[in-house]
Amino acid sequence: MPEMCPRCGLPKEICVCEILDREATKRIKIYKAKAKFSKFVTIVEGLAGDELDKTTVALKNKLACGGTHKKGVIELQGEHIAEAKKELVNLGFPEGSIDAAS
Numbered sequence: 001m002p003e004m005c006p007r008c009g010l011p012k013e014i015c016v017c018e019i020l021d022r023e024a025t026k027r028i029k030i031y032k033a034k035a036k037f038s039k040f041v042t043i044v045e046g047l048a049g050d051e052l053d054k055t056t057v058a059l060k061n062k063l064a065c066g067g068t069h070k071k072g073v074i075e076l077q078g079e080h081i082a083e084a085k086k087e088l089v090n091l092g093f094p095e096g097s098i099d100a101a102s
């Protein structure tokens with residue numbers, strides 16, 4: 001008899017509860033930072049891998065702004081904190097895991 005997960009009832013080898021837990025505790029931070037020529041950029045931290053690429057493209061399209069990502073941090077031209085948060089929620093990130101500085 002394989003060991004069963006008490007939460008989903010599946011054998012432990014195929015259960016994904018721990019992975020989901022890890023995803024759920026991932027925090028995303030959004031804040032603005034000063035850029036050159038007294039302009040601002042909006043920084044989105046906390047994404048990785050594929051997600052980072054896709055999310056950067058989606059945010060740039062939705063917010064109609066320039067942007068890039070480097071070393072795991074998305075940098076969007078301009079101040080878009082509230083809009084970026086809204087779009088991340090639309091993309092499926094749990095609202096409770098997003099810390100948006102106002």
Ligand SMILES: [Zn+2]
Pocket residue numbers: 005006007008009010015016017018
């Ligand atoms: Zn499970």
